[in-house]
Amino acid sequence: MLKVKIQQASPSPLQINLECAPGELHALVGPSGSGKTTALRTIAGLNKPASGKIECDGHVWFETDDLGNTVQQLSPAERSCGFLFQQYALFPHLSALGNVMIPLQNSDLNTTQRKAISLDLLDRMGIANLAERMPNQLSGGQQQRVALARALARQPKVLLLDEPFSAIDTPTRQSLYKTLADLRSDLNIPILLVTHDLREADLLADQITVIDRGISLQTAPPQVLFQKPRNSRVAELVGISNMFHGVFDAGSLSWDGCDMVFNVADKGKIPPNVRVAWVIPQSGLSVHASPSNASLPAVVEKMSSLGQIAVIQLRIQNSQNTIEWEASSAEVKRLCMEVSSLMHLELDGNQIHIMPLRLINDPRRFIDR
Template sequence: MLKVNIHRQKDFPINIQFACDLGELHVLVGPSGSGKTTALRSLAGLSDVSGLIQCQDQVWLDTTQKICVPTEKRSVGFLFQQYALFPHLTVLENVCIPLIARQVSSSDEGHRWLKRLRIADLANRYPHEISGGQQQRVALARALARDPKLLLLDEPFSAVDAPTRQNLYEALSELRQAVSLPIILVTHDLNEAIRLGDKITVIDNGVSLQTSAPQQLLDKPRNARVAELVGSPNLFRGIFESGVLSWGQAGLKLFVKDKGKIKKPTDVAWVIPSHSIEVINSDQDTHSYKNNLIDCEVIRVRQLGQIAVIYWQVKGCDDQIVWQASSNELKRLGITIGAHKKIYLDPDQIHIMPINPELIK
């Protein structure tokens, strides 16, 4: 397991904590300049930080014990965003560089990694003679040839086109089944993080705000800032007290599963996942719903292939609810611009959060 608890006060202050099990792919995600790459470089010993970094049975950093293992003695495979291949060396020679330091039979082991990454036929070519996706695989093979205890990936898919990116996703998936080590991936692409990550840590302004499984992160962000960073489309404000959420100027009442943590009327942020929003087809269907039915009007429909994004104006407040549905579902429910419908919000899925004053004024 990898355990990370690092901080720094000067220059760019950081306070980042997370853990990553063997065989797990852990994604660090956040806006540009948030501290993701600084965290990655800290693991490799390339950034000056304090705290604790422990990888499997080795302590690489423990400032309380005055331990700081230098970069060259940390067993780390690092895949840089720009690959950093040596242009004057062949593909095989690039992969064999770390093998020489390990005093391993470099040619045989290098070929083994090229075969594993499905690029054995490129062994005698030079970097400028192969595509960006192929260069990426060479760089990954070189990183793994070190037999590292930790693999670091710094936005490795940002410089390739969509088809190549898809192929690299598949290569990474296959690789995870063959090697059992912690993998830390940095990306600014939330969709990529959700697709690849077992766990995601959201970083903002040098601080780790939340670590969760992808679906939990989307459905239950820790606070309003996290909800904004992960692009929660239905992020609102209200007053919460004893299981009742008052929403909008008209004071719409929504019932929420009460965890008993808020004892008095409190200004809160709240979200609800799109999959927990139900459009009621007719007035007759409303009889089975006692609470959380709200009147809405369709004000915009944005078609995205077979999926449509519908914007509902909520009666009684200025907020709009965003909901996704298939084209067939739109036809079945008779959803067109100007249509009036009742929407049901699942009380078990409404998630109450503290307000970050910098986000919601």
């Protein structure tokens, strides 16, 4: 188990609190410069936080006392981390095999044993036949496999991946996803993945932590995160398109700029008669050709096709509010839908998720000054 609870106020804010179990892949997502890579580097010992604790497999790598004095700080070499960088960082003068053998140089193993372990790792990556090639003779995907094999050579207790697939073409990326999935079950160690690609995080991760300006805002499984963000800033960062504002009062939710009022479950976490942000997943939307007592008239403003899926932008009649609806091409055809068509939209109040409306979205407010 990897446990991280670290904090600092300068030179840049950092407040990260997360756990990652063996065999679990935990993704860190957020905008550029949000502190994702800094979090990985801090875990690896390349940065020192002001206070906190980093523990892996029952061993404390870093810890401060209540006064902020450091009581434990292992060097990067003493921390059992496999670190895979975005730009591979292969030694250009060494072969693929030579690169993988580098972490084993100071071990008690002889040259034959180091070579055997390294060849086995290259074989697990599916590139044992490229062992003698130099990095400039390898494709980007092949270089990344060599770098991954090297990161695993020391049998690390945790694997840290810093946007490892961002510079690779889509087919190669899909192949590396499969390799990583196979490794997860074999290695049974915590894996932290930094990515800016939300689809990648959704596909690969068991848990996702959203980071903004160095602060971890929410940690949740992908499905929970995308359907129930903690606040409007999280919803914005994970790209939820259907986010709106209104007033919530004892189970009744109004919609700014619209006469519709929804009945929403009151969990007692939001004060009465307060402004909120709210989101609704695609499963909570339905569109019909004919009106009903629960429907809102909406005009089709834009239609975009993505293969067999169409993304429809609907504007609520007599309102400035627009909402996105995703449907199959067959459903669009059945409704005879086209731009300027009048449709009738229903929203399932049971699937509406209400959040605090953060007027100031700067997460640095969470750090004590």
